[in-house]
Amino acid sequence: MIVDLAVPVVAAPMAGGPTTPELVAAVNGAGGLGFLAAGYRSATATAEQIAAVRKLTDRPFGVNLFVPGEPGDAAAVDAYRERLRPEAEQWGVALPERSGPDRDDWEAKIALLTADPVPVVSYTFGLPTPDEAAALRAAGSFQIGTVTTPAEALAALAAGMDALCVQGPEAGGHRGTHRTEDEPGTTPLLDLLAEIRRVTDLPLIAAGGIGDGRTLAAALRAGAAAVQLGTAYLRTDESGASATHRAALTRAAGPQGRGELREIGSDAAAPTASRSGDRTVVTRAFTGRPARALRNAFTDRHSPYAPAAYPEVHHLTQPLRAAAAKRADATAMHLWAGTAHRLARTGPAAELTRELWEQAQREG
Template sequence: MMSFFRCVADDFDDQHLGSRSVTSCGIQVLPSGSWTNRYPSATTTFASEHQLNASTSEGAPRRLLHVCAVRAVAQKSRFGLWVPEWFSGCSENADLGEVHSRAFRMGACTGRVPRSTIRTEKREEHTMTTPLTDLGVRLPVIAAPMAGGATTTAMVIAAAGAGSLGLLAAGYKTPDALEAEIATVRAASVPFGVNVFAPNPVPIDADTYRRYAELVQAEADRYGLTLPANPIDDDDAFDAKVELLRADPVPVVSFTFGLPGTDVIRALQKVGTTVVQTVTSVPEAEAAAAAGIDMLAVQAAVAGGHSGTFSPDRMPAPVPLPDLVSQVVRKVRLPLIAAGGLGTVEDVRTVLNAGAAAAAVGTVLLRAEESGASATHKAALADPSRTETVLTRAFTGRPARGLRNRFIDRFEGSAPLGYPAIHHLTSPLRKAAAAAGEADLVHLWAGTGHRHAAEKPTATILAGLAG
């Protein structure tokens, strides 16, 4: 029996449970970092609904059901399965073979679930859930990840405390810095996610880079800066960050800029992570679905900060967010999050009515109490003279939306595509200007809903938008 139990545990691939005795595998005594600890709310709810006593000593079969239940809760986040659909088919004293066989057939093990087993209708005793509701997210408005410092661990924790979800921004951070932030949020025992830049470089030739660098250097001279003379290209430590997230899983990982390989997607899903992909068009949504993504973040052109488009050299035609959501819903059978230009309760209600499972907001959180945005950026958002947002590549060589300022007016016409080389070129200047309060030389990322950004707690802003 022990050897068979080990086989089952290995199939579930849950922290090497097979190395532990059967009698030590109740839900409450799984090792630190187990599914129980990652999804305490979901596990507790499941156990309560099915009268499971984690401290029971009724024997191996019952305990195996506990382990199966924990794994299934995690898998449920990916597949939308009602766990009781396979669990309830096993008697309380079912032998190990019956439990394993039925669980495997219903997709609770490592294999992907056949489309035919995914239910879309509402049942009397169980309503359909999404990866967000499975994590205990109650508010239909979540805190979008904002790279560059605006998203903080405090913001992510505050979002979760309000019944929402926040995602740490891995972009521009070292793997060690990201690991430290994950540890901080995990210590708060809240659901959260991590957003990662997927490699999708925009190449630039050396001559084009140097011509632009010479123009920008004139502004850098004011601060005594010498900007990089040659292009700097990197992948933002993508492989190291993915390995970190695979070895120390988090509930949700989202990707932007590009679609990661299926090996990356599967590796994260295998450890129970829900994988979300940012898309800006129906073709991108279809490509993400074909790759096996679990959930989509549908971003409109009016979103603040970088566009997540797969093709920065040819931006998709701008489509109002509610229309884009409706288009994607008609073509792709995946839950989705709507993002871009949302600033009011009505904005949120409109995208939810269009078919989104949730709305994501970033710009309206830039002035929140927990925001890490610079004081210069926050002041610019409140400046009544700054009324226009524009798409620009002048700061980073990749399309991004921000408040119009002098830097954009001066350099946009000559700015080349080239990411991340142009980002690295202008980064020292932008940091110096932000510290000096010179908003006209700073990337003032903002979506079209920027007028609704307010100096309030994150929880208050999110709850207010949820209505």
């Protein structure tokens, strides 16, 4: 499935709105592989998105699932709530006092994808059980596990995955660590690919910090069968990213919306920046899981205090983030972005996909 792509580019499943059926179909139409993001969606809403994609394209596409984890420390979440309360009161926002168990409709989504299979299913934050993986395999789905370490790669191999998405520290949005409490590694993507290649011969998809043909070609030369792009598509015509998110990427990139060419991993481990908004930071402040975002006032205020509790922190901060989005306040929103965000540009997603592949071919 991955090695047969005409264009070895995968559109990352970006949960929360940026990924749309139109974006999936556009990347498919250019010869790549589009992915729906089922995270934060019910099984019913996921089925609706699948139906929408099928109306737009007859090419293979994927669906990504968030694997539920263990509950977080309730006392730590309570303490973080009290820290956020003055801010909530300032904006007239009511914070949820408790977050009950949340499995992201996991069982219903597995049942949906078993009964109505899609060509590809991928997993973030962990792996399915052996029975779940076997059921989807029997249904005919190609399965991809997201991994951030060789140990996670070995677990995915044991779980029967058909390919691995190797996510480096340069990636925007959530790191796909299999345990919420794990601190994500800082091994640059190209080195991480080499480490994981030593423990498995499964096809590898390289993800993180890829925003131009040169870095795409470098990942393929390092042994990847394909690359996965997320931030690169945030400003495209088919993206569902908000105007505020798009504008923040543009401001971070400078007056022309573009920036200097950086090596993969050049600022992968940088936790701070000299000027708010001009660099990215890995933070738990918004969701309780490590995620790379544009640095802003919210990350500066709360990153040191956010507990490793997901999805409890996600639900806790959701009203604050929604209020910030409504008032277009980029200083308080979660603005996911990878280290190559300065290279994100506008235009049709299919055109971007083809251009990046043409550039990569010229690079050899």
